[in-house]
Amino acid sequence: MIAILLHGFTGDRTTWDEVCRHWQPELPAGDQLLAVDLPGHGEGPPVQDGWRANLEAICERVGPALSQAVVVGYSLGARVALGLLAEGLTRRAILIGVNPGLPSAERASRQRADAAWVELLLQEGVEAFAARWEAQDLFATQTRVAGAAAAARRAVRRHHRAAELARSLTHMGLAAMPDYRAALSAAAARAQLVVGAEDAKFRALAVAAVSLAPALPLHLVPDAGHDVPLEQPRALARLLARLSQP
Structure with missing residues (x-):
């Protein structure tokens, strides 16, 4: 088994380090963990025009192993x-804090919201953007994270290039993504949902997905909000070690 780990928006592959540290000792012999930088992040490729083109860029970066891997993604990932x-x-996916897609009626509103973030990035830069991004209610539970881990995450966020983050929002944001809700239901036997128990928004999205596909497994991580890899890396590693096996 190879697990491909995909980070969230403004993260990079190093944001999986603590999870991998706890997961690695539980890996069966021959299994591998591979954290990958997404387009526009870290050492990833430039963001391409359009959602599908970025999927293709990721496929090219990971190579043939992707077709047989279990892909573990957080948020954007x-x-x-x-x-x-x-x-x-x-072949399989473990989805941590996923929004599977927007109804058509909500897409224009999300495009406007993302455009406002893009304007902030391009006019005021990464530092101003990061401060505003971190202040969202979605990340309120991160105030409990130990100082070193929280500081490391803030540093990663500020290390990015404003133009590439702006392109990521434009071409890989929720408004640019197809509505995969029906596809998630169809793939219920090959997908797992993971959500922080205190992440009210994404917990509701997960419950809605399960209501459409009762066979879709949903796992709640206690004492975690949206960013489960940051807030509960040990508990998440133990859960992923179990879910990733055939």
């Missing part, structure tokens, strides 16, 4: 993992 699963580009 979870949406990418779902896209890879829905498009038949990988």
Whole structure:
């Protein structure tokens, strides 16, 4: 088994380090963990025009192993993992804090919201953007995270290039992604949902997904909000060690 780990927006592959540290000792012999930088992040490729083109860039970066891997994604990475699963580009996916897609009626509103973030990035830069991004209610539970881990995550966020983050929002944001809700239901036997128990928004999205596909497994991580890899790396590693096995 090879597990491909995909980070969230403004993260990079190093944001999986603590999870991998706890997961590695539980890996069966021959199994591998591979954390990958997404387009526009870390050492990843430039963001391409359009959602599908970015999926193809990720496939090219990972190589043939992707088709037989279990792809583990968080937030943006979870949406990418779902896209890879829905498009038949990988075999299994574990989706942490995923939004599987927007109804048509909500897409224009999300495009306007993302455009406002893009404007902030391009006009005021990464530092101003990061401060505003971190202040969202979605991340309120992160105030409990130990100082060193929280500081490391803030540093990663600020290390990015404003133009590439802006392109990521434009071409890989939720408004740019197809509505994969039906595809998630169809792939229920090959997908797992993971959500922080205190992440009210994404817990509701997960419950809605399960209501459409009762066979879709849903796992709650106690004492975690949206960013489960940051807030509960040990508990998440133990869960992933179990879920990733055939």
